[in-house]
Amino acid sequence: MRISRRTLATAVAVAALLPLSACGSGNDDSSSGNASGKIEGDITFQTWNLRANFKPYFEGVIADFEQKYPGTHVKWVDQPAEGYADKLSAEAAGGTLPDVVNVSPDLAAPLAKAGLALDLDKDKAAAKYKSEYLPGAWSSTDIPGLPGTWAFPWYLNTGPLFYNKALFKEAGLNPDQPPKTYADLFKDGLQISKKTDGKVATLANVPAIEDFGRYGVQLMNKEGTGFAFNDAKGVELLTKYKELYDAKALDPQALTATPESAGRKFLTGAVAMNPGSALDLKNFKTQAPTLYKNIGITDQITSTGHVNMYVQNLMVNAQSKQKPAAVAFAHFVTDAKNQMAFAKKVAIFPSTAGSLNDPYFTKEDGTDETRVRVAAAKSLKTAVNYTPVLFSDQMKTALQQEVAKALQGKQSPKQALDNAVKACDQLLKQG
Template sequence: MPVSRRNLAAALAVCVVLPLSACGSGDDGGGSSDASGKIEGDITFQTWNLRANFKDYFEGLIADFEKKYPGTNVKWVDQPAEGYADKISADAAGGTLPDVVNVSPDLVAPLAKAGLAADLDKDAAQYKKEYLDGAWASHRIPGMGGTYAFPWYLNTGPLFYNKSLFKEAGLDADQPPTTYDELFANALTIAEKTDGKVATLANVPTVEDFGRYGVPLMNDEGTGFAFNDAKGVELLTKYKELYDAKALDPQALTATPESSGKKFLTEAVAMNPGSALDLGNFKKQAPNLYKNIGITDQITSTGHVNMYVMGVMVNSQTKRKPAAVAFAHYVTDAEHQMSFAKKVAIFPSTAGSLDDPYFTKEDGTDETRVRIAAAKSLKNAVNYTPVLFSEQMKTELRNEVAKALQGKESPKEALDNAVEACDRLLQQQG
């Protein structure tokens, strides 16, 4: 099962291996479908590699829940990060899936299809209004009705750019690109002025980049992919032009978020996406870059930036559904999301939380500036990566994009092949 989207970290870099995964007790199988009964009984809450950094936080949260609901007992189990997706898959197959499961959208999809994820539009509809619309929608599965996890924490990030590299190319460092046309034009200018020594971008386009560009990613029924349309071909053609001019880093075909971040750190690349956490790294590791850092918004043709999201799922087979739903809601309610957001650089998915002074009040620091900008953009952000887009599909797309950039296939042929491969994998998901 895919794991990368749980790496909310990628956008978050969540310093503490933060991808959180919560699960409940293994005493399920034939549980009640009614979530409106008395909140009582034993449930298990399983997290992913969190005890070392957040032991006090979660123990306090559990104690408060048990105090609020006498007769409940929450057993907290923490699993290592390695192999977590396989653990969920094995538990699902063996009938030992815990009661409350923290999942990313791609992990909830197969569980929902197998009938193991409670539909919160039925079991917890009264809570829907407490969350941002885009966050609540992030755990819907194409082709299925319902929502299959409470939204938990979110993240997004700005684009960082190197003002000195922009200036050296004769560009206005105080006017960074705000549209794709401006971005591509600036990238070609920087490559030309530096004889191809400085690229502007370090990563090939991913499915979320096609989404941000305004490309339809799937058909309305959720039965097939659609990013090989004219707009998708247009974007890949632009990237081919950048690649040929060395405006896209030649090593982009094999780049990772870490390697592209290092390129930006060493001033070999002019722009890179990031988060507030990166600013501290710049200050320590590259003071000259930090002195010249520019911060601007993600570029999008849709008016909506990309949202990374985590969720908390309730096992539909739990014997303690009222307690499981209540606890999943408790973990993700506004009060607890807000307290957690102040411990690590993430953002609450609850409506109104992003209006808190913590996310709106400037204090003169770049870190706060980034946090405020991210919070503002998250209010209407969307999770572009389709819930059904697996790791294998990502690899197929990446391989075909590489062929197009290298001139082995036309952009149209590459995207047609990628869609065909992804559709085949989608059918295999069942």
């Protein structure tokens, strides 16, 4: 169950391994760097599809930074969402990587391995800021076998599970008692399909790597040298999804669905449940008023007690000629004040310690929007980024393809996950 990429708040990066020409040693002296010294000079700041909606905000942040540190100048470059990973790869290979770069953990990993990401733990100027961030956010770029922190945490996101109360009621289920466990989810899903003669599915996406994580599956071995989601628990989850698929409780188009297409299915009433965020409520209100009147909101289903979170980061280029200014700016953008201001412009959450205790994230006013925001903020304090930082876009595709074969009955769930792990391990070695 994945959150849509339709908005900034729910954007999740697409990973890509750097070409061999960009590879280097993550232990290169440049990665530890030294950002101590006078904060001055020109730096370039690169974001990911943010200018269109947030130009005044970022121009204001840059102006405030330049005023605080006379003698600095920040050039802001915003790249489109499409092909962003390829753009980073090209910049890394060509030696044109900006001083401060917007990345997700899976995009930071290959840059760190190539010696292009500043290790914040080793840099005295950066390491002093560690206590300002949530521990889980600071460690979001942890890479197995490569100790260090490779980017400042920026904004976080998570969201609830929405469900259509009218569809639950039509299927003979209590609309005020949505599934709280996976067992409930599978049971209710089969009942909804049976009562509607297969016309209404419960879910519209096949399980992705974060779903295996939420189910309690061990995703990688302890050494971080290989994947392990083909264990008995992983097979159990995929087997349950196969039962849903056979009973038409999993939408037939789930094999090729995107979060966007799944969202459209939910809007039309073809699917009973779908993950989302507070921003989706506005879409429901304007695009599907009937759905909005019947919308139910419940927590993410998890066997671990920890919901999934998505993370965005700001990485400092280890080869920057103006490291003091680059570190200072990355921290400035991600400090509590600026993150809080950003969170009030769009439905995202700060990664800074204590920010989620602000009344904005703890006080409800009777609206569904604040109900979602307060619940999400509370869950983020112990949330986990289940997607391994080494799990690339190619690996995601390999898993999706093998899962599809299992659901279609072309191979057993066990064989599908064995094949997926084998393919992902091979890709891991290539990286």
